[in-house]
Amino acid sequence: MAATAGFAGGWAARGVSDQPSADVAVPTAAVASASPALGTKGCPKPRAITSIKSNERVVALTFDDGPSAEVTGQILRTLADKKVKATFFMTGEHASAHPDLVAQIAAAGHAIGSHSWNHPRLDKLSPAQVTDQVERATNAVSAAAGTRVCLARPPFGLTTPQVDALSAAMGLTTVGWTQNPKDWLNPTPEQLRHDSAPWSDRPATILLLHEHGAEDPQQVGPSATAAALPGIIDDYLAQGYRFVQVTGEPFGSGRPSL
Numbered sequence: 001m002a003a004t005a006g007f008a009g010g011w012a013a014r015g016v017s018d019q020p021s022a023d024v025a026v027p028t029a030a031v032a033s034a035s036p037a038l039g040t041k042g043c044p045k046p047r048a049i050t051s052i053k054s055n056e057r058v059v060a061l062t063f064d065d066g067p068s069a070e071v072t073g074q075i076l077r078t079l080a081d082k083k084v085k086a087t088f089f090m091t092g093e094h095a096s097a098h099p100d101l102v103a104q105i106a107a108a109g110h111a112i113g114s115h116s117w118n119h120p121r122l123d124k125l126s127p128a129q130v131t132d133q134v135e136r137a138t139n140a141v142s143a144a145a146g147t148r149v150c151l152a153r154p155p156f157g158l159t160t161p162q163v164d165a166l167s168a169a170m171g172l173t174t175v176g177w178t179q180n181p182k183d184w185l186n187p188t189p190e191q192l193r194h195d196s197a198p199w200s201d202r203p204a205t206i207l208l209l210h211e212h213g214a215e216d217p218q219q220v221g222p223s224a225t226a227a228a229l230p231g232i233i234d235d236y237l238a239q240g241y242r243f244v245q246v247t248g249e250p251f252g253s254g255r256p257s258l
């Protein structure tokens with residue numbers, strides 16, 4: 001994988017070799033301003049998680065494209081009220097604009113991943129461009145969260161073996177989804193709740209949600225998602241589901257990326 005070796009550095013060297021941060025070149029100002037604890041702990045071995053092989057009723061709620069000044073607070077309050085931990089995949093651009101919200105998400109115990117710098121199709125980019133997008137985003141999100149980010153979701157879920165490998169070289173496990181209720185088409189909260197309900201034939205679920213209701217992922221703002229979330233959670237609880245994060249079991253069975 002020559003392309004991967006050519007871009008080893010920063011998080012990449014750390015993710016692959018677990019070297020202490022003092023031995024690793026720091027690529028951006030965002031990382032330089034992060035907490036001292038940042039990067040002192042390596043990530044688990046990178047994987048590509050696209051499905052869950054489990055018959056257990058578990059669901060991982062995932063929220064993409066934030067954080068959002070209009071929506072994140074409401075989502076966090078609902079998750080706290082329901083005592084549910086979720087996973088947030090944030091763009092570097094939005095995380096840099098709202099580091100306080102990233103810190104709130106981290107402080108509440110939710111899992112955090114990066115979602116590229118500004119949401120291009122990674123499958124259309126050169127290896128150098130992919131690395132730039134993923135590394136800048138991961139550094140920015142990590143800096144704002146005050147902890148090393150070990151998860152990433154490619155924009156639009158569009159990945160390639162090369163994107164997976166480049167991400168893995170940065171220590172990142174890539175995460176897909178199993179259920180997409182298309183909240184970005186701005187449905188009514190009632191429609192979104194209906195489309196998010198558990199599927200009886202596929203008990204283990206990674207549910208894709210967003211912090212906006214627009215087709216343009218650059219937009220953040222009011223959407224059906226925050227309004228529908230309490231009902232979505234209630235529907236899963238009513239069917240005996242357990243809420244999990246993609247960092248925990250049963251997601252440990254993803255195929256190796258390297």
Ligand SMILES: [Zn+2]
Nearest residue numbers: 064065156217
């Ligand atoms: Zn997205």
